[in-house]
Every structure is written in structure tokens, then in C-alpha cells.
């Protein structure tokens with residue numbers, strides 16, 4: 463009983479502290495938010511109707527302050543979410559305009575989310591690289607153009623960088639690899655060109671690297687093999703070439719690897735096909751040649767194994783029939799020849815998995 467009362471008292475004190483201190487908004491933060499509001503046009507939901515008065519810390523939609531300092535720490539504006547303002551209006555939001563560089567005077571900002579508004583244009587202000595407390599920068603799903611700020615590597619606290627589904631161009635800045643705490647990088651669906659930095663593997667905390675649908679050239683840097691937390695690597699639909707480094711197959715937690723739709727060549731690394739943890743492997747639409755390494759085993763477990771549209775020749779490796787599970791197999795559009803192995807993982811596969819090869823035969827194709 464006593465304990466409960468004590469707890470209630472301390473909660474009450476805490477709330478009192480919060481409400482007295484937070485009822486302020488620093489004049490510089492207020493001015494910055496007003497500039498941001500002026501730069502963006504939300505014609506769908508009217509969320510900026512709540513950005514009125516001088517206390518930006520109370521009831522300004524998407525704005526949060528640190529209760530002790532009264533400084534703005536989060537801007538969280540999503541055009542698609544479970545938020546009542548969106549579900550009530552039964553639509554997803556649309557916003558145009560651009561991000562005011564005045565945002566950079568919000569120097570305590572830890573989260574900047576301006577996501578899925580579809581119509582926000584303009585560039586990412588270069589000065590966001592000075593927001594040294596930033597942990598999350600998420601501008602996915604707009605029409606933002608221009609380059610990634612050159613000094614992005616200064617954001618030592620950054621854990622999430624999501625700029626996917628925009629019109630970002632230029633190269634991956636060399637400084638990006640200094641984001642030593644980065645866990646999630648998504649630059650997919652943009653117009654980013656140039657090479658993946660050779661020292662990309664310095665991003666030791668990275669677990670997802672999504673770079674698909676850009677115009678990246680060059681090859682996969684060997685340093686990627688050192689990324690011990692990388693679980694998901696998607697480089698599909700770029701213009702990458704060269705051989706796939708064997709070290710990718712030795713990565714400890716890699717579970718999804720999509721390299722489809724590039725110009726990779728050489729042999730398929732045996733280490734990739736024998737890897738125990740890799741469950742999704744898409745190598746489709748490249749220039750891989752030679753035989754498929756005969757290295758599958760009783761622990762091979764592929765939800766997806768897509769090797770279609772390459773120049774693979776020789777037989778389908780017999781060891782594939784010892785695999786524990788093959789969900790989706792596509793070996794079509796190659797130069798494979800010989801009898802399709804019989805056994806468990808092949809029983810449920812249709813003819814399309816084997817179509818357009820030189821001389822495959824047996825179930826589900828015609829008898830040999």
C-alpha cells in the first residue's frame with residue numbers, strides 16, 4: 463500500500479515537472495518550424511492547422527520536445543500510417559513543397575521523418591549533416607531530388623537512413639561509410655550512380671542494405687564480407703558487374719541476397735549455394751556462366767532460389783535433391799542439360815521452373 467502511494471506521488475511529481483517545463487518552445491525552434499510549415503503544402507489532411515501559437519511543444523501534430531529542455535527533438539510526419547488522422551480521412555496523405563534549410567537550426571533533433579507524402583520535392587538541405595544528434599532520417603516516398611549531403615558521415619548517432627523511393631541522384635558520398643552506428647540503409651528506387659564505396663564494409667552495425675533500382679556501376683567490394691550483422695543485402699536492378707566475391711557466402715547472418723538484374727559474370731560462388739542461413743537468393747538476369755556448383759546438402763533451406771536468365775550450363779546438381787526445403791526454384795532460361803533429379807524438393811515444382819533450357823528432361827518436363 464505504502465509502496466503504491468509512493469509510486470503515485472512520484473508519478474505526480476514527474477508529470478508536474480513535465481508540464482511546467484515543457485510549456486515552452488525555444489524562439490529559434492519556433493522560427494524554424496514556422497519556416498518548415500511555410501515550405502510544405504499539405505492540401506490533404508491539414509496537419510499544419512495544429513502548428514499555431516507559440517508553444518510548439520504542445521499539440522503541434524508530429525512535433526515532440528525534450529521535456530526537460532523544451533527543445534524540439536522529433537519531427538514525425540507520415541503520409542501513410544495507422545494514425546487516426548489518416549485512417550479517419552480514409553486516404554493517404556499528399557504533400558508538396560520542399561524542406562526548408564531552416565530545419566538545420568533545430569539542433570537537438572534526433573528524429574526527422576517526412577515519409578510517404580509522394581509530392582515533396584526539392585533537395586535535402588546539405589546542412590542536415592550538422593544535426594549531430596540525429597538518429598533517424600527518413601524521407602522515403604517523396605520526389606526529393608539532388609544528392610545525398612556530402613558530409614552525411616558527420617551524423618555519428620545515425621541508425622536509420624531511409625531515402626528510398628525518391629529521385630535522388632549523384633554518388634554515394636565517401637563519408638557515408640563513417641556512419642559507424644548505422645543499422646538500416648535504404649536508398650532503393652532512386653537514380654544514384656557511381657560505385658559502392660570500396661570500404662562499405664566499415665558499416666559494421668548495418669543489418670539491412672537496400673540499394674536496389676539505382677544506376678550503380680562497378681563491382682561488389684570485398685569489404686562487404688566483413689559485415690557481421692548484415693542480414694539483408696539487395697543490390698538488384700543496377701548496372702553492377704564483375705564476379706561476386708566468394709566471401710559473401712561466408713557471411714554469418716546473411717539471409718537475403720538479391721543480385722538480380724545486373725551484369726554480374728563468372729561462376730556462381732559455391733559458398734553461396736552451400737550457405738546454411740541464406741533463405742532467399744535471387745541471381746536472375748545476369749551473365750553467370752559455368753556449371754551450378756554441386757554443393758547443396760540436407761540443411762539447404764531456400765524459400766527462393768532464382769538462377770533464371772543466366773548462361774548456366776551442365777546438369778542440375780544431384781545434391782539439390784538432398785535439400786531440406788526449396789520453396790520457389792527457377793532455373794529457366796539457361797543452357798542446362800540432362801535429367802531433372804527426382805526427390806522431395808522437386809515434386810511440387812512446375813515446368814516453368816525448368817523452361818527454356820538446352821536439353822533438360824524428366825518430370826515435370828517430357829520423359830528423357
Ligand SMILES: *[C@@H]1O[C@H](CO)[C@@H](O)[C@H](O)[C@H]1NC(C)=O
Pocket residue numbers: 698699722723744745746747766768790
Ligand atoms: C528475381 O529477380 C527477377 C529479376 O529482377 C524478378 O523478375 C523475379 O521475380 C525475382 N524472383 C523472385 C522469386 O522474387
